[in-house]
Amino acid sequence: MKLAVHFGAGNIGRGFIGALFSQSGYHVTFVDIAEQVINQLNTEKRYQVKLATDQQETMTIDNVSGLNNLTQEQEVVEAIGKATYLTTAIGPNILPHIAPLMAKGIMERVRKTDEKLYVIACENQISATDLLKGYIFDHLDEETKEKLAGKVYFFNSAVDRIVPIQNNKGSLDVLVEAYYEWVVEANESIPHVEGMKIVSDLAPYIERKLFTVNTGHAVIAYLGYLGKKETIDQALGDEAILAQVRATLSETGAYLIHQYGLNPDEHQQYIDKIINRFKNAHLHDAVTRVGRSPIRKLGPNDRLVKPAVEAAKAGLSYSNLAKAIAAALHFDYQEDPEAVKLQEMIKEKGVPAVLQEVSGLEENNEITKEIVKQY
Ligand SMILES: NC(=O)C1=CN([C@@H]2O[C@H](COP(=O)(O)OP(=O)(O)OC[C@H]3O[C@@H](n4cnc5c(N)ncnc54)[C@H](O)[C@@H]3O)[C@@H](O)[C@H]2O)C=CC1
Numbered sequence: 001m002k003l004a005v006h007f008g009a010g011n012i013g014r015g016f017i018g019a020l021f022s023q024s025g026y027h028v029t030f031v032d033i034a035e036q037v038i039n040q041l042n043t044e045k046r047y048q049v050k051l052a053t054d055q056q057e058t059m060t061i062d063n064v065s066g067l068n069n070l071t072q073e074q075e076v077v078e079a080i081g082k083a084t085y086l087t088t089a090i091g092p093n094i095l096p097h098i099a100p101l102m103a104k105g106i107m108e109r110v111r112k113t114d115e116k117l118y119v120i121a122c123e124n125q126i127s128a129t130d131l132l133k134g135y136i137f138d139h140l141d142e143e144t145k146e147k148l149a150g151k152v153y154f155f156n157s158a159v160d161r162i163v164p165i166q167n168n169k170g171s172l173d174v175l176v177e178a179y180y181e182w183v184v185e186a187n188e189s190i191p192h193v194e195g196m197k198i199v200s201d202l203a204p205y206i207e208r209k210l211f212t213v214n215t216g217h218a219v220i221a222y223l224g225y226l227g228k229k230e231t232i233d234q235a236l237g238d239e240a241i242l243a244q245v246r247a248t249l250s251e252t253g254a255y256l257i258h259q260y261g262l263n264p265d266e267h268q269q270y271i272d273k274i275i276n277r278f279k280n281a282h283l284h285d286a287v288t289r290v291g292r293s294p295i296r297k298l299g300p301n302d303r304l305v306k307p308a309v310e311a312a313k314a315g316l317s318y319s320n321l322a323k324a325i326a327a328a329l330h331f332d333y334q335e336d337p338e339a340v341k342l343q344e345m346i347k348e349k350g351v352p353a354v355l356q357e358v359s360g361l362e363e364n365n366e367i368t369k370e371i372v373k374q375y
């Protein structure tokens with residue numbers, strides 16, 4: 001049986017990427033630091049993926065096991081040695097921390113086999129696999145670097161499926177939305193995985209997804225948080241928030257249409273479909289999950305700042321994006337370490353300095369001025 005080694009046995013790992021590998025005939029070895037999840041994977045050997053629909057269809061995901069990357073390093077290295085795919089869904093900030101072990105696995109592997117290995121980071125981040133590759137390369141010896149060509153491939157990807165925080169402590173089962181899209185940029189044929197779509201240029205896909213699904217979601221999350229809404233669907237029930245989401249997605253849409261020559265009617269349909277996905281009340285998706293890690297989300301290449309900067313460059317409107325950024329700066333959820341840090345930074349340095357440091361926006365930039373006004 002072919003093997004996929006997947007770092008991150010969380011919501012996307014179990015509910016999306018691992019599930020697709022299992023359904024494609026792979027054994028999936030999940031690697032995680034969550035000891036209880038790893039133990040359960042090894043004892044139960046299966047779990048259910050439940051669709052957040054009226055019918056609640058369920059699928060059994062089997063041929064799964066787990067390894068703890070803190071206590072089972074050698075086992076992880078051996079698994080990487082046998083894998084066809086090496087994937088992650090762990091959070092972009094964690095990639096540098098798992099790269100040394102991945103590098104160790106790759107070094108041992110290329111000494112022993114010429115079999116091809118495909119590495120794909122499945123994160124909400126543009127070029128996440130390129131970033132991971134850079135972190136891995138920092139830990140590879142020169143001999144391995146020279147041997148990688150034709151043996152280890154790194155492919156960027158875009159992943160889209162809403163998987164909320166699970167409300168079933170102690171269970172491996174995962175509630176997911178029925179919709180999913182996994183797009184991988186590869187210029188050659190790679191081993192088949194059910195549901196994986198191969199494209200030669202990922203840029204339009206990842207930007208369309210990040211600046212529609214993730215921008216729209218972030219607007220709802222931050223305005224919903226300010227409006228004391230608990231979940232995304234509850235926030236969307238507020239007409240003012242719904243109107244603001246539509247206005248913001250018109251701005252990102254204008255940029256995407258301008259940049260990639262998208263058909264405006266088709267893009268509007270894409271926006272409408274996504275807003276309907278957000279309305280799914282079965283997901284109970286907390287605004288605090290969707291707004292999590294605001295410093296990352298306010299990054300220069302992320303879902304709010306990048307489209308605002310690109311819209312400004314193209315002479316397009318960005319005032320609704322500026323409003324969303326201002327709302328993100330008010331996200332003071334105490335259980336989110338980045339939210340706490342962001343509020344401390346704002347208190348200490350003020351909004352313009354924070355926008356410079358976190359988002360790469362100069363103080364005299366027109367976008368900064370608009371954000372400060374909205375804030
Ligand atoms: N949940 C969603 O709907 C979607 C999430 N994503 C992206 O997928 C990635 C994962 O997100 P989720 O699955 O929601 O998060 P999650 O928090 O459910 O899963 C992350 C997993 O990584 C593990 N982990 C953290 N640090 C680790 C370390 N140092 N070593 C090993 N394991 C470690 C955690 O224990 C957890 O099991 C993120 O980049 C997210 O942006 C992308 C699309 C949809």
Ligand SMILES: O=P(O)(O)OC[C@H]1O[C@](O)(CO)[C@@H](O)[C@@H]1O
Binds near residue numbers: 159163290293
């Ligand atoms: O996972 P992140 O990057 O923290 O952001 C949350 C976003 O990711 C998703 O979980 C999946 O695309 C969305 O639900 C949401 O837009």
